[in-house]
Amino acid sequence: MQEADINIPEPSTQPTIPVPSSYGANNIQVLDGIEHVRMRPAMYIGDIHSRGLHHLVYEIVDNSIDETLGGFNDYIFVSLNPDGSVTVIDRGRGIPVDIHPEKGKSALELVMTVIGAGGKFDKGAYKVSGGLHGVGASVVNALSEWCEVEVYRDGKVYFQRFERGVPQGDVKAIGSSDQRGTKTTFMPDHLIFKTTEFRKDIIIDRMRELAFLNKNLSITVQDTAGEQEIFHFEGGLKAFVQFTDQNRLSLLKEPVYIYGERDTTIVEIALQYNDTYQENVFSYVNNINTQEGGTHVTGFRKALTRTLNAYAQKNDLLKNLKLALTGDDFKEGLTAVISVKVAEPQFEGQTKTKLGNSETQSIVETILNEQLSEYAESNPNVLKVIIEKVKGAAMSREAARKAKELTRRKSVLESSGLPGKLADCSINDPEHCELYIVEGDSAGGSAKQGRDRSFQAILPLKGKILNVEKARLHKMLENEEIKTIILALGTSFGEEEFSTEKLRYGKIIIMTDADVDGAHIRTLLLTFFFRHMRALIDAGRVYIAQPPLYLVKSGKDQQYAWDDDERNSISDSMKKMQKGKANIHIQRYKGLGEMNPEQLWSTTMDPAHRSLLLVSIENAMEADHVFSTLMGDKVEPRRDFIEKNARYVRRLDV
Numbered sequence: 001m002q003e004a005d006i007n008i009p010e011p012s013t014q015p016t017i018p019v020p021s022s023y024g025a026n027n028i029q030v031l032d033g034i035e036h037v038r039m040r041p042a043m044y045i046g047d048i049h050s051r052g053l054h055h056l057v058y059e060i061v062d063n064s065i066d067e068t069l070g071g072f073n074d075y076i077f078v079s080l081n082p083d084g085s086v087t088v089i090d091r092g093r094g095i096p097v098d099i100h101p102e103k104g105k106s107a108l109e110l111v112m113t114v115i116g117a118g119g120k121f122d123k124g125a126y127k128v129s130g131g132l133h134g135v136g137a138s139v140v141n142a143l144s145e146w147c148e149v150e151v152y153r154d155g156k157v158y159f160q161r162f163e164r165g166v167p168q169g170d171v172k173a174i175g176s177s178d179q180r181g182t183k184t185t186f187m188p189d190h191l192i193f194k195t196t197e198f199r200k201d202i203i204i205d206r207m208r209e210l211a212f213l214n215k216n217l218s219i220t221v222q223d224t225a226g227e228q229e230i231f232h233f234e235g236g237l238k239a240f241v242q243f244t245d246q247n248r249l250s251l252l253k254e255p256v257y258i259y260g261e262r263d264t265t266i267v268e269i270a271l272q273y274n275d276t277y278q279e280n281v282f283s284y285v286n287n288i289n290t291q292e293g294g295t296h297v298t299g300f301r302k303a304l305t306r307t308l309n310a311y312a313q314k315n316d317l318l319k320n321l322k323l324a325l326t327g328d329d330f331k332e333g334l335t336a337v338i339s340v341k342v343a344e345p346q347f348e349g350q351t352k353t354k355l356g357n358s359e360t361q362s363i364v365e366t367i368l369n370e371q372l373s374e375y376a377e378s379n380p381n382v383l384k385v386i387i388e389k390v391k392g393a394a395m396s397r398e399a400a401r402k403a404k405e406l407t408r409r410k411s412v413l414e415s416s417g418l419p420g421k422l423a424d425c426s427i428n429d430p431e432h433c434e435l436y437i438v439e440g441d442s443a444g445g446s447a448k449q450g451r452d453r454s455f456q457a458i459l460p461l462k463g464k465i466l467n468v469e470k471a472r473l474h475k476m477l478e479n480e481e482i483k484t485i486i487l488a489l490g491t492s493f494g495e496e497e498f499s500t501e502k503l504r505y506g507k508i509i510i511m512t513d514a515d516v517d518g519a520h521i522r523t524l525l526l527t528f529f530f531r532h533m534r535a536l537i538d539a540g541r542v543y544i545a546q547p548p549l550y551l552v553k554s555g556k557d558q559q560y561a562w563d564d565d566e567r568n569s570i571s572d573s574m575k576k577m578q579k580g581k582a583n584i585h586i587q588r589y590k591g592l593g594e595m596n597p598e599q600l601w602s603t604t605m606d607p608a609h610r611s612l613l614l615v616s617i618e619n620a621m622e623a624d625h626v627f628s629t630l631m632g633d634k635v636e637p638r639r640d641f642i643e644k645n646a647r648y649v650r651r652l653d654v
């Protein structure tokens with residue numbers, strides 16, 4: 001897993017950074033807006049760390065995507081410039097520059113300075129909006145040291161410059177051009193952001209995704225060295241599904257592809273089956289990843305189950321199967337991308353990433369029913385393969401049920417007892433309780449002695465847990481370590497029984513050694529949570545403990561260091577205090593067991609001093625890619641991945 005997927009929680013207060021006050025009294029409202037954005041940036045872009053920083057780029061690109069959705073733009077160029085600024089160019093209609101009759105300012109200036117003005121201009125039918133997106137270019141402008149916009153329109157080039165959101169003069173024509181489009185360059189403000197360093201891989205992930213979702217669009221990303229990568233997929237979602245499954249063995253020659261329109265809704269779906277047991281369904285509305293699903297996904301599932309079931313019945317493909325297929329049987333090994341374009345999307349749910357429009361469900365359902373039946377009729381051999389896979393899932397479901405019944409006694413997972421290895425905490429209020437999942441008995445011992453037993457519980461794991469990426473459900477439930485974890489959490493397990501409400505701890509903290517084995521166990525645990533208890537990650541319940549890597553000692557002075565830079569600066573400063581005569585000793589902690597209980601408490605478990613990494617899944621597609629690469633069957637892509645990501649190896653759980 002890369003750094004991109006693990007985010008440090010946002011501090012609740014932001015520094016107050018006023019805007020320069022050199023801008024005329026009639027602009028008070030505009031200034032108030034800009035000042036508010038600068039005082040509370042997290043309200044607009046999520047946070048002021050790497051995630052929020054990259055969000056700036058997405059905001060600008062989203063405007064170009066709106067032009068694309070309206071049918072006016074087929075090209076986006078994103079450049080990470082050597083000076084740290086970013087340039088985004090499109091070939092859309094260009095932001096209008098004429099003077100707004102009431103405001104007396106150019107439309108361009110209004111778009112760039114009035115918070116929320118973006119939405120007041122009709123930019124086409126399928127506007128990107130929802131979630132954090134759609135706050136507009138003005139927010140990016142307010143959070144930039146400077147920002148320059150060039151508009152190519154009416155044979156001319158127009159230009160306007162802003163500093164910390166404030167126009168440095170009116171828009172003016174600076175040349176002629178036969179092009180149309182918009183070029184925006186902005187320098188993120190280091191007074192606002194904790195980091196102003198853009199990461200090419202993060203930008204590329206989103207640009208690739210956008211290119212998959214808009215097959216007529218070509219996106220070029222240029223890095224600081226001038227290297228370019230072009231993303232353009234004529235196969236669109238088909239290529240997206242193939243990319244997702246690149247590390248898995250596909251059962252179909254190529255994905256099934258569905259496209260249809262009704263009223264103003266556009267539906268696009270690609271799906272295929274592979275030889276694993278996981279389901280990977282990614283859904284989008286107007287190019288926004290709907291993490292929480294919604295009506296379009298419901299419509300998809302209903303139509304898939306119904307159409308395939310009807311086809312199998314009609315063609316007598318289920319004759320040896322003595323049980324009825326259920327919806328779950330169609331999920332094993334399914335990879336699908338559902339992308340809908342909806343004129344007025346309603347976003348609901350905790351993170352506003354769940355589509356609520358009820359008409360969309362029946363539109364998706366109808367289009368998929370019709371076209372998948374047609375596809376089935378003309379591709380009987382493909383359907384045979386799919387139905388065999390589905391039957392396999394049904395039979396394994398049945399086998400698991402029988403095995404459970406045979407043993408007669410209540411399954412461990414249904415029993416109310418807690419696992420013997422768990423050293424539970426004494427208070428009962430889950431919100432205030434923490435479960436440390438600890439690698440190995442010796443570290444478990446230190447943790448048990450070092451903890452605050454009132455609210456911290458310790459669960460030591462013996463060895464490696466099962467790699468769930470390669471195992472069917474009932475195999476997983478035979479695994480002792482997995483059973484122990486499920487029991488300790490109290491959530492139960494499986495589609496129907498699992499419930500976050502029964503979770504016995506507010507925080508689940510993975511604490512492993514800082515070596516290769518520890519990293520492996522951490523990845524196995526994260527794979528388990530990602531594939532089977534995703535709701536816990538989405539609810540912000542899963543954390544990674546951060547034990548220090550070094551103890552730097554000089555006489556009585558002892559300080560911990562969490563990375564090499566910190567170690568060096570500590571030992572440098574010890575030398576300076578003691579005027580170069582210091583006798584510095586550095587201890588590298590390889591395992592948690594090397595720390596005594598007090599050390600483990602004070603560095604890693606004490607809420608007043610520890611730092612935890614919150615595990616969050618920003619991009620489910622990317623997370624799936626990481627896990628399938630790291631934990632899947634194919635060796636080659638795993639090696640490539642590790643080599644490519646060697647740069648981030650400190651955070652990469654291999």
Ligand code: 0RA
Nearest residue numbers: 063064067092093094095096121182
């Ligand atoms: C408002 C109205 C029109 C286009 C745009 C905004 C526009 C904004 C951005 C931001 C980046 N690229 C953009 N391209 C267009 C419509 C103008 C018209 O009718 O010609």
